[in-house]
Amino acid sequence: DSGVTQTPKHLITATGQRVTLRCSPRSGDLSVYWYQQSLDQGLQFLIQYYNGEERAKGNILERFSAQQFPDLHSELNLSSLELGDSALYFCASSVGLDRDTEAFFGQGTRLTVV
Amino acid sequence: QQPVQSPQAVILREGEDAVINCSSSKALYSVHWYRQKHGEAPVFLMILLKGGEQKGHEKISASFNEKKQQSSLYLTASQLSYSGTYFCGTPGSSYQLTFGKGTKLSVIP
Numbered sequence: 001d002s003g004v005t006q007t008p009k010h011l012i013t014a015t016g017q018r019v020t021l022r023c024s025p026r027s028g029d030l031s032v033y034w035y036q037q038s039l040d041q042g043l044q045f046l047i048q049y050y051n052g053e054e055r056a057k058g059n060i061l062e063r064f065s066a067q068q069f070p071d072l073h074s075e076l077n078l079s080s081l082e083l084g085d086s087a088l089y090f091c092a093s094s095v096g097l098d099r100d101t102e103a104f105f106g107q108g109t110r111l112t113v114v
Numbered sequence: 115q116q117p118v119q120s121p122q123a124v125i126l127r128e129g130e131d132a133v134i135n136c137s138s139s140k141a142l143y144s145v146h147w148y149r150q151k152h153g154e155a156p157v158f159l160m161i162l163l164k165g166g167e168q169k170g171h172e173k174i175s176a177s178f179n180e181k182k183q184q185s186s187l188y189l190t191a192s193q194l195s196y197s198g199t200y201f202c203g204t205p206g207s208s209y210q211l212t213f214g215k216g217t218k219l220s221v222i223p
Contacts, residue, residue: 002155033210042116042215043156043201048208056208090155097209099144100163102170105155 004106006091012112018079021109025072025093032074035090081113115139117204119214126192126221134187134217136202145178145185146203146211197221
């Protein structure tokens with residue numbers, strides 16, 4: 001158990017809908033990262049927050065948004081969903097910002113868009 | 115930029131050795147290695163830092179050539195539990211990791 005909690009574990013929704021994925025980082029971790037992993041694909045970095053502020057953006061679509069709340073949990077909002085958005089979405093957290101800081105991943109949310 | 119991993123896949127028999135390579139087109143200060151089993155979360159293995167420092171898994175060895183911007187993961191005397199997909203990651207400006215496409219390792223009896 002990494003200490004990072006993601007909910008829900010599975011989500012099935014229809015095209016055009018909007019969903020919210022939730023992530024609770026490890027206790028004490030200030031940095032939260034979101035990654036998307038499509039079938040048999042690698043981990044695509046979406047967005048990073050540090051202590052409530054957005055720090056880095058990757059290949060995140062305009063239909064997607066995220067935020068980190070004062071209690072440090074984070075939510076990833078996906079709207080106008082398309083079939084191609086079906087993927088495993090991982091949240092990871094780390095203590096801070098440093099090149100030698102390891103990240104801990106949650107178990108992921110498997111999103112299926114039908 | 116995304117680091118490049120090779121090989122894409124490798125099949126080993128138990129007890130055999132393997133090397134997984136990771137290279138980058140940009141200067142690296144560190145390389146991070148993770149292993150992911152099918153349908154599970156990636157798990158941290160180790161970090162290799164500029165200057166030779168390492169942090170992480172004691173039973174796995176790796177190298178980091180700063181000049182060549184390359185890292186290699188050495189898996190010796192492989193066990194069935196080594197099976198999975200190995201990712202290398204390189205930190206960006208805010209230390210977010212950009213991962214390679216992964217190397218799928220299958221260890222068979």
